[in-house]
Amino acid sequence: MREQQTLDEALNNNKADFESMERRDRAFTRLLISTLMRRLGQIDKAINACMKRRLPAKMADVRDIIRLGAVQLLYLDTPPHAAVSTSLDLARGPKLSGNKPVMNAVLRRLSREGKDMLAKMDESQDNLPNWLWKKWVETYGEETAKAISLSHLSEAPLDLTVKESPEEWAEKLGGVVTSGNSIRLPAGTGDPVFLEGYDEGHWWVQDFAASLPALLLGSVKDKKVGDICAAPGGKTAELVTAGAKVTAVDSSAKRLTRVHENLERLQLNAEVIQADATTWQPKEEFDAILLDAPCSATGTLRKHPELGRIKRSDDIKTLADLQRELLENCANMVKIGGTIVYATCSLEPEEGQYQIERFLKKNRTRFERVPVKPQELGNADWLEMLLTKEGDLRCLPCHRHDEGGMDGFYACRLRRIA
Incomplete structure (x- = not known):
């Protein structure tokens, strides 16, 4: 700490x-x-x-x-x-x-x-740093801030994304299908490397909320897709499994080692590039981009409660500046008519909707927001609660708390129009 x-x-x-x-x-x-x-x-x-x-x-x-x-x-x-x-x-x-x-x-x-x-x-309040509690009350209201905080006090279940046959794997591993190819195992399951199917590459660990941003790209079969800030590779695997031709980019060689290891275990192929995505450009424009930007990760305290103690309020401004640079550079990587999905696992508006408001104000003639429809996330009726009035994705840790909750995530879909 x-x-x-x-x-x-x-x-x-x-x-x-x-x-x-x-x-x-x-x-x-x-x-x-x-x-x-x-x-x-x-x-x-x-x-x-x-x-x-x-x-x-x-x-x-x-x-x-x-x-x-x-x-x-x-x-x-x-x-x-x-x-x-x-x-x-x-x-x-x-x-x-x-x-x-x-x-x-x-x-x-x-x-x-x-x-x-x-x-x-x-x-609910005593276990949060004071600055974070005040921020969540200001952003979400005291009742929701309290629900978010309480959701962090229990060990999170283990979510997996499977390549195929989610019902079959849920039965094998003693879990339930959350939606799509995501299955949930009970809290306390233990180290996933000892579970059936790990060595054979049938699935990978990925919180249910983290599996949703890739869905906002729609059908990616045979499309050239950039996964920017890709490590440790869960979304890369998701996109490759969906048929995309993926280029996974990350600035950290150490973190890219994890991407290589995961792709090898899962028997999936993607182009992996170490580069600074605030300046790097592909040789050819992408059909679509998933930018899972580095962030304060305050939406992941269910699994990483120490983050509430090692992050500082000043970190958010520094990270927001980096996110802005990444998004501006990604704007030049995608074809006209192509899609960018911007995502962070943060609960802070400076790393979510404020970024999009600033970007669209500056790029109003080049990009438009494309609202997400509930059915794009899956068939369950409750998925509608994960969408804002603007049509962005906003998952909170207290959503579906009785079923184990989910990580806090924000994602917005943008289309290049000029």
């Missing part, structure tokens, strides 16, 4: 240690850290209530050890003696071991009084 890394990045940077653990211990490690990130606001509030003075910044490691014990006591139903002893075992060396009495006292009190402390808190 202090190094502003995602959990996946942190685990990858400690890959040898992590992969040497038993499979069950790896799963518990993820659960431990993810639950701590989901509930960090309440956990810190409870810890502070147990101390006369807050721990200074230089004692951040002490606080982290207490946090790891607290999350087990308050949310994971770990027996108190185990949660306390394993936490204190982490306090090695003279700097930390001298603080064991404080750690022990706080954890013992939390084991006795912690649940009563939690009952007096507002879990």
Whole structure:
């Protein structure tokens, strides 16, 4: 968190240690850290209530050890003696071991009084950074902001996109068909690499909401399609499976390694190019472009709750500037009559509808917005709730919450007219 890394990045940077653990211990490690990130606001509030003075910044490691014990006591139903002893075992060396009495006292009190402390808190607001809560209230209203926040407090189900036969694969894997080729497995399914069909490339992991922007391109069979900012490759796979001739572009060589690996496992072919998409241009214009722009990813806190703690409000402006450059350059990559779908997994309007308003104002003679119809997303009646009055896609994490929700996504379809 202090190094502003995602959990996946942190685990990858400690890959040898992590992969040497038993499979069950790896799963518990993820659960431990993810639950701590989901509930960090309440956990810190409870810890502070147990101390006369807050721990200074230089004692951040002490606080982290207490946090790891607290999350087990308050949310994971770990027996108190185990949660306390394993936490204190982490306090090695003279700097930390001298603080064991404080750690022990706080954890013992939390084991006795912690649940009563939690009952007096507002879990929808206390677990979000204040700037993010205020922003969502301003954008969506307090009721919806509360629903969004609450949707982040449970582990998300596992969504897969299958190449074909979704009903058959849903039955094999113990899931249900969400819509189209997307199937959903229960939360707690575990590491997908151990599921049937992974090694054979029958499916890939992709949140249901993330599978929708590609549908806005319509039929892409035999069309030349640019997947801009393509890593890790889920949308590339979706487009290739639909019959498109895909060029996948990303600026990161490291992230493109994932694209190559996924395409190889899925036995799919696409042209993969490392380039800066704010300036790169194809040799021939594309029939269609899917721009899944880099963003704050605040729509993905269900799966990556740590993002709420490592992102800052200033990041949004920086990312919005990058998104604007990408969209302006993509405008010159597509044929007249061709389509651009702009998408972000952000809940912030600066990275969604405000970008489109600015772009259309500047390019009113070159591009037009093409509203999306509900039936383009699938056959289910409830899909209509995912569309704005302008006809853009706007998924919220609280949509279909009782069925597991979905990531927050925004997408707009544009057509080049001149």
